[in-house]
Every structure is written in C-alpha cells, then in structure tokens.
Amino acid sequence: MTNKVKIAIDAMGGENSPDKILDGIEISLKTSKDNFFYLYGKEDLLKNKILKKKEISKFCEIINAEDVILDDESPLSGAKKSKKTSMWKAVESLKEKETDISLSAGNTGALLVISRVLLKTINGISKPALAALWPNQTNMNIVLDLGANIECNEKNLTDFACMGSALYKSLFSNNIPKIALLNVGLEEYKGNDILKKTFNILKENKMKNFDFKGYIEGNHIMDGDIDVVVTDGFTGNIALKTAEGTATFIQNNLKKSLNIFSMFFSYNSLKKFKDKLDPRKYNGAIFLGLQAPVVKSHGATDAIGFAHSINVCNKIVKANLIEKIETNLITVNA
C-alpha cells in the first residue's frame, strides 16, 4: 500500500453519491490497482454499500464524516457549515500529509473556499487557479483559470502560465508546452492593459519551461496548436460554459434531425463521434497553486466520469505536479 497513490475522496458530494463514487472506484480498479482510496462520509452508509462490493473493500478505508455540504449551498455557508463535513475532512487529510491528493464531485465554490482555508499556497503564488481539460483536434489542452479568480493582474496570469505548463507536463507529455493568452485578437495592441503587461512579461522572460506563442482567440482553443490557454477566471468561465452550451445545442439538433432509419445506418459512426466528444473523458478540474493538489469532478458526471477523475489524480501525484510548479515559478521569478 505504501507505494500506492493515496486519494482522499469526498464520498458524499455530487449527484448520485456515494453510489457513483463507489462504482467509479470499481471501474478504475479494472485498469489500475495503483491507488488507495480514503473515503470520507457517513460511515454506516458507506460500510453497507461496500459490503456489496467486496472486490473494492481492500483498496478503501472509510473515515466517518457526519455532515455533508449540499450542491446548491452558497460556498461560504457550505465552508462554514462544519469541520465535520466529508469535504472538509477529505481536504484536511492533505494538510497532515496523510493523503497525496483530494477528489470531490461536490459543491465547487465550497471546495475552493475550504481548500484555501486549509492549505497554504505554494511559495510565490498569491492566487490559486482552477484548470480544466479541453478536447482538441489532436488530443487535449488545458485552460485556466475557469472561475476561481474573477479579477487577475499580470502577476496572477504569469503564475497561471507556470502552473498550467506544469500540469500539462504532468498529464500529457514532457515536451515543452506551447502557451498562449486568450484575447480578442492576435495583434500585440489588442486587449486590455493587464493582458498587454502579461504578454510583455512572458515575451521578455526567456522561459525554458514553456514556449510562449502570444495571443489566441476563442475560435482556435480547440485547434490543438496550443497546449495551455491562460485567462482570468471570469473570461475562462464564460468561454468554458459557452463551449459546453454550443456542444449541447449542436448535439440536440443532430438528434432532432436524425430519423430512426438514418440513426440505424449511422449507429457506428455516431458512436465513434460521441466517444470522441464524451465529456466524461474531460471530467476533472484541477485546483492549482496550493501545497497539495485538489481535483474537482463534475457534480453531474457518472461512475465512468468519476473513474476518469481518479486517473487524473493518479497522474498528478505520480508526476510530482507540485514540485513541477515550484520549479517553473523559480525560473520565472529568477
């Protein structure tokens, strides 16, 4: 067990929990036995459920947490609620280094607040950021911040570039990531003052940890030419949700247009199409900049989506993400 990745899971957060959490663990164990799960939640309930899933019980330890933060609670009320919640206890275990990484499908706002309260930021980082995975024509890229910080200055955006490139290396490839700033045009004079200042910092610094490619516009995020897209949390949140809304809109229209006959003949093609775009594969936003990694699984995802988040957690710990971020920051500040 000592060599396994120790994942602290808020077993009560998100729709259909804890069932989807336990099913997700079961799915992940089919491909890897490399993780050990600390399940925070109502002990009796979890024990009963696990009795029926004997094959996962030897990879899990249950830690009782009497209370649960609801998905629709305000972040502050949720965070204040009590230190007895499953989310609080899961994150707290990182502080004592009992676990390596924490994973929750619960209330995003509360998770950000609790993580900020319990965990210190990495030396030099003032604002942690939420990063997500986006599908693109070749594989996936990372976009950050997605809503942790509504307003950001050039120092914050520069930090995001360092953290995002460390995450990209941890998850996908050890090649030097290509980074760009999200803007309304490609020319240097475009955008607001903060973007222009960040552009100059990233351009002037002879970075070796990432390759700064200038600005990127919204219509090119998914082209696959850029690995890490940096933006403030307001813009990133709008971009992410607009992309989600557009995908839903198009897929609904496609469904409406297909009759039973054409659906029958296109079954395999459509399945391939859906598989490629399956949002469960891109499930898992990562809260970066704290001294331990915290991963947010989508509240509405199912067991397969949750299993993908477990896989993301494993990669992050194995790749020493926090160390990679620290190294990147030293280079920037030097």
Add this chain to the structure above:
Amino acid sequence: MTNKVKIAIDAMGGENSPDKILDGIEISLKTSKDNFFYLYGKEDLLKNKILKKKEISKFCEIINAEDVILDDESPLSGAKKSKKTSMWKAVESLKEKETDISLSAGNTGALLVISRVLLKTINGISKPALAALWPNQTNMNIVLDLGANIECNEKNLTDFACMGSALYKSLFSNNIPKIALLNVGLEEYKGNDILKKTFNILKENKMKNFDFKGYIEGNHIMDGDIDVVVTDGFTGNIALKTAEGTATFIQNNLKKSLNIFSMFFSYNSLKKFKDKLDPRKYNGAIFLGLQAPVVKSHGATDAIGFAHSINVCNKIVKANLIEKIETNLITVNA
C-alpha cells in the same frame, strides 16, 4: 424607388468581392424587390460586372471609389487611408441621409472607426456596440457587445440593454424582449462590481421596454429563454469566437466519424441539421448606437450569406430601429 430601402454597400470589402456582393444582391432580389442598392467601389470594374447581370442593374447605382481598405489592414491605418475608399464613401452617404443603412463585408475594425468618425452617436449613448445574431433552440437571440468596447461601465451595459432590445423588436417580434447579463453564475453576489451595479440599475428601473431576467451563464445562451444577452466587448468576443470554434470542432469530428455508407443513408437528416446551423443565416453583425445603422457582413461569407445581411438591413430600416433605440433610452434615463 422612393419607398424602397436605400442600402449603401461597400462593394469591395471581404473575400471574393465584388462578385459575392453582386451575386448576393441577385439572390435577395428573387424574394424581395424592396431595396435599392448604392454600390461604392471601382466604377469600371462594377459596371463591367453588372453588364452581365442585367436583371439587377435597375436596382443599383454605382458610385466610384478609387481606393479599397484591405481586410488585414490595421483599423487605424485603414480608416486613415483615404476618404476615397469604398467603405468610407458608403458610410459617408448615411451622414448626408442619401441612404438609409450601410453594409460592408470588409475590415471590421476599420468599419467601426470610420463609422465613429463620420456618424454621431445617438443622444445619450457614449459607446456604440456591435451586436450579433445567435441561433438558439427556438429561433435566434441577440448578443452584444462583441468587441467594439473592450472595457465597459454600468452605464454602457445599460445602454446595450436598451439598444439590444430595440434591435430584437426590429428583427423578430414586437413582444417585450427578455434580457439578461452574461455572468459566471446566477446569484446576485456573483461577478465583478460593474456587473453588480448594472444588475441593480436594470432591476430598479421599472422598464417597460424589456423584461430583465437577471444573470445568464454561457451554457444557456442558446437555450432560447433569453432574447438579448448583454456583456462587455471583451467577454462577448471571446464567447462568440469560442462558440464558433466549438461548432467547427464538432462538425469536423462528425465528418471524420461518418463513412460513405452512413453518409449516404443520413444524407437528408444531415442536410436538415446543416441547414438549421448554417452560419450564413446568422450572418450580419449590427453596429448600434450611431445615428444611422451600419451592418457588418462576415468577410468570409458567400453570396447567400450576403443576401441574408441584405435582409437584416431591410428589416432594420423598415422597423425604424434608431427611433426604437431613442425611445428605449428615454425610458431608462427618465
């Protein structure tokens, strides 16, 4: 001719101009003979082309303009270039009230600068805004600003709400439009200070020209519940382009997934799907807040897309958009 809508067209702007412009006029004349076109551009060239299209010649007058603003020129260099350009002359005709509305598929930035230089703003408006049409589950809605103003205060956003609702009424329906502010969440405490101030202005004012529905998130822009989505030009530009990029990404993946066999059997369904989402139908951004309306057709659109823009121009003039905006503003400022 006196009762026709007089459209001043920059015949040289955009890809494949002037051919697509003339073809677009030809297409529009098949459904309506309600417009008269003033074509600004190289006289000899246009005359030669029109000789081959006799059926459109009685609906057109050519006005010579020696110079052309290139699509990739910087807005300022384009605008400064000369008063002899087709774009400048087309917009200038509005100033003298020789024409009712101006339409260009050329350089967007230059069109905004030229329009601001030549035309006064509507009394009470300090920042004109660029509005676009978005497809949604039921029909179309309007989003503004899309990039004319990178930074906006609460007064600007309130003006955008008034102008957007006037445009919605002009194009689609005389019902009271439902308006919302684009934000990262629905709760009143979400977003930045300017959004909160705008929220309070729109909430406190007992508007009769539109129905304020609070905040909207990016994933609901296309649901069809909101008619006018208000945002600053930076956020609107990122949202629009991200939606475009997502649509392209999904359609490319769909194409890749379909084999010839399934394409054959799904031909009609896919055609219906493509028709519904055809971007040419949503072609035409409208520059609002000036004392005359200026419409921007997408530079890369074809003749069918340009014909759609002509149709938008006709509706705007027939519905007295400028008067509608003035009425809305009086109500807000009262």
